[in-house]
Amino acid sequence: MPTYNLSVNGKNFPVEAEANTPLLWVLRDVVGLTGTKYGCGIAQCGACTVHFNGSPVRSCSVAVSAASRAKITTVEGLSPDNSHPVQKAWIAEQVPQCGYCQSGQMMAAAALLRTNPNPADEDITVALQGNICRCGTYTRIHKAVKTAAEMMRQG
C-alpha cells in the first residue's frame, strides 16, 4: 500500500492507504480524527466538509492521493477549546441539536467568513446550501454565521 504524507491541522501524518481512498476515511480510520463526519459519500450533504488549502471541500470525494500536498484543516483544527469565532457563535446561538452535521456546517461557515467577512443573507444561504441538517437548525446556523462575522470584526 502506498504511503502519503498528510498535513492536517498543521501536523504531519504519514499514512498508508490505497490511492483512491477518500480523504474522509483516511482522516477517520487512519489519522483518528473523527470530528469530520460521513453522511452520504457522494458530496451531497456536506457533513464531511474540510478545508483544502483554505477552501471548503467534501472530503468524501477527494482521494488521499490528491490531498497529500495540501494543507488540510478539520473541525479539530478550528480550535480545541471552542475559541474560534464560528465555534463561539455556534454556542451563542445554541445551534446544535444532534450535532452530527455541525462540523461540516462550521467548516463551510469558516471558509465563507475568511473570504467574505461581512456576508449578506444571500451569501450565507448560498455558501451553506450544500450542507444538510436533518434536525432543522438552519435558522440558527444562518444567525450564527452573522454573529461569527460580528465577533471577527470586533476581533
Next chain:
Amino acid sequence: MLQESSDNRLSRRKFMRLSGLTTAAITVGYYFKAFGNDTVAEFLTGEGAEAMGIELTAWIAVDQNGKVILYNHRSEMGQGSFQSVPQILAEELEVNLDDVRVEFAKGYQGRYGSQITGGSSTIRGAYKQLLQSGATAREMLIEAAAATWGVPKTACYASNGQVFHKPDGKKLAYGDLVEKASKLTPPKDVPLKARKDYKLIGQSLPRIDNPPKLNGTAIFGLDKTVPGMLIAMVERNPRFMGKVKSFDAKAALAVPGVKEVFKVSMPVFAFTRQGVAVVATNTFACMQARKVLKVEWDDSGFEHLDTEGLFKKMETDLGKTGNTVKEKGGFEPLWEQGSQKLEAIYRTPYEAHSCMEPLNCVAHFQGDKIQVWGPIQAPDWVQSDLAKRYKLKPEVVEVNMTFLGGGFGRKAFVDYTTEAVEISKQIKAPVKVVWSREDDMAQGPFRPGALYHCRAVLKNGKIEGLRARMAAQNMDLQNSPKFKPDAPNASMMEGLCENYLENIAHYRFSDVPTESPVPVMWWRSVYSSTNTFAFESFMDELALAAGKDPLAFRLEHITDKRVVAMLKKLAEISGWDTRKKGSGMGLAMAECFGSYTGQVVQLQKDESGVPRIKKVFAVIDCGWYVNPDIVRQQVEGSIQMGYGAAVVHETHFSDGKAVEQNFDTYQMPRMGDIPEIIVHIMENDEAAGGAGEPALPPFAPALCNAFFDITGKRIRQLPFLPEAV
C-alpha cells in the same frame, strides 16, 4: 449485599469506582417496587439499596469534593435530554450546573424503567421522579448539617452546593456532609418547590452537550472504537423480506484489508432479511469489497410492489368498513339523510428517517457476555432482545449509548444491533457494523404512507357528524408472522385534538390495515405526522363549506380552555384576525404526546407568482417545561422536518425495492427553503407534555390551508411542489 462482579450490575462500590468519585459519597436514586409500573418509585441511598439487595437507579451522586454526577437515562439524539434532565435534578438538589458532570446511563430497564426515547417522553415520563430524587438528596444533606450543628433542620437551607444555617449564616459544603448524609434514611414525600421558586427550571441555559459537538470530541456511534475492533458492512437483499441464495466472495476477499465474507441474517420484526457481511480492517475496504461481491438473491414468497401498487391496495382497503377505533352516535344514517355533506380523500407518502448519522453499531460477543455501543434510542429493548436471543441474563448484556446523530424513531429498533452482535459472534472479535447512506435510506423501516377518507355532515354551520377512515400499514401487525387484519390501529386518531369529539354528536374513526412487505416504523410524531394532514385539512374544507373563518369554526367545536387559549395566542401572534382573506395565511392544530400545538403558515407570491413561505407562527402548550430554548429548538426542527415531508421528499418503491437511496434523489430541505419561524410557549400549571415531536403534525395542513387561501387550489396529496400546481 451485591457483590462486585464481572457483570454490569451497578453495585455501589463499582459505581463509585467507575464514576471516579471519592470513597465517601451520597448516592440517591430510586427503584420501582412493581416492575413495569413507572409511577410508584421508592427513593433509597446506595447503602440502603445494597443492604436490601436492590438495584438502584443511581441518578445522583455527590462526593467529598462536592463533585456531582448525574446519570441521564435517555438517549441524546438532539432533543436535549443531556441538558434538560440534569437541569431538573440540579434544581431540587440545589447545585450549580457547572459543578455537575453528566454521563449516559447504561441500558437497564430493571433499573431505569422505560428508556425508550420515543413518544416525546423523556421529560413528561420522568420529571416528577427526577425532581423528587434531587429533593430527597438535598434534604438528607440538610439533615446531616443540622445534626452536625445540633440545630433544627427547619433552621437550615441549601443553596449552590452548600447548606446554610439561617440564623447565623454558617455553612457547610455538600462535600463535607456526604459521609454523614449517606448513612441517613431518605425522607419520604419531600415537598417540591413551587414553580415561582425555580432558579434553573424555566431558564434557557446553554446546552451541556454543545461544546463537545463543536470541536470534534463528541463520540457518536460511528466514532466509537474498541481495542481489536474490525469494521463490517453488509450487502443486504434490497427487497424487504429477501434471502441469499448464493454468493461468490473471491473478488471481495482479494480487496486489501478484507478478512472475512459470510452470510448473515437480521430480524426485521417477525421477519428476516438476509445479506452477506464483509469484514475488513477499515471502512473503505468494506465499501470496495461490496462492489465486487457477487450475490444471487432469493426473492420468493412475498410481493414485489411499487408505489402505485401499494396505494392501489390502500384504495381498495379504503372501500372496506374497517376496524372501529372510536365511535359515538350513528354516523351512517346521518350521512344518508344529511343535507349538507362533504367528503375528501387525502394521501401522504412513505418517508425515510434519514438521520444524518447513518445506522451503525459496535458489538462484542464474548460467549457469556455481550457488549454493545452505539446510537441507540432504546437501550433497554436492545438489552432484553439480546438476552432473550442468546439466552443470557440481562445483567451480562451491556448496552452503552453514544451520542446519536439523529434518531427520529429509526434508532429505537433492534435490527441493526442484533445483526452487529451476530457478526461479532461469527468473527469472534469486536466489530463496528457501518451502514452506508444507501443502506440506511433504502432498507427501512419507513414511515408508512397512508390514505384517509373523511366525511362530514354539517348542520347550521357546525359539524353534526364526522367519519374518518385510514388505510395504511399498521406497525404493530409486523410483530406477528401472520397478518391479522382485524386488529384496530388505535394510532389512527393520534394528532387529532380530542376536545373536538366532545362537541360532535356522531362520529366514527376506523382503519383498514394494508398488507405489505415494506417494514414501517415510528417517524417523528408517528401517525400524527400523516393523520393531522387529513384531519386539519378537512377541518379547513368544512369551515369553508360552512362559510366560516377557519379559526372561528374550530373555536365553535373547541371548549377546552387550554386549547382555546392556545388558539387565541396563535391568532394574536400571527395577526390572524386582521389578515386579508386571500393573503396566504393558513392554520392548523394538533394534540400530540400530551401537548397542544397550533401553527399559522404565511405565504407570499414570488416574482413568478409561485407562493413561497414567508413566515411560520407556532404556539406550543407543553405544560410544565424545563428549558424554553430547547423547546423552541424542537419546534423549529419539527417544522423543518415537516416541511421536508410536505414539499421536498418521498420514498418510492419499484419492483419491491426503495427507489431513493441517497440525498441526490431523496432531496432534503436546505437553508434557502426555511423561512423565519416564530415560536411562542404557553405558560400554565399543567403537567409536562412532549416537546420533541408535537410541532411537526400541524405544519403540512397549515401550509396547504394557506396555499388554498392564496391560490384557491386544495392540496390533498403530499408531497406537493408549489410551482407545479
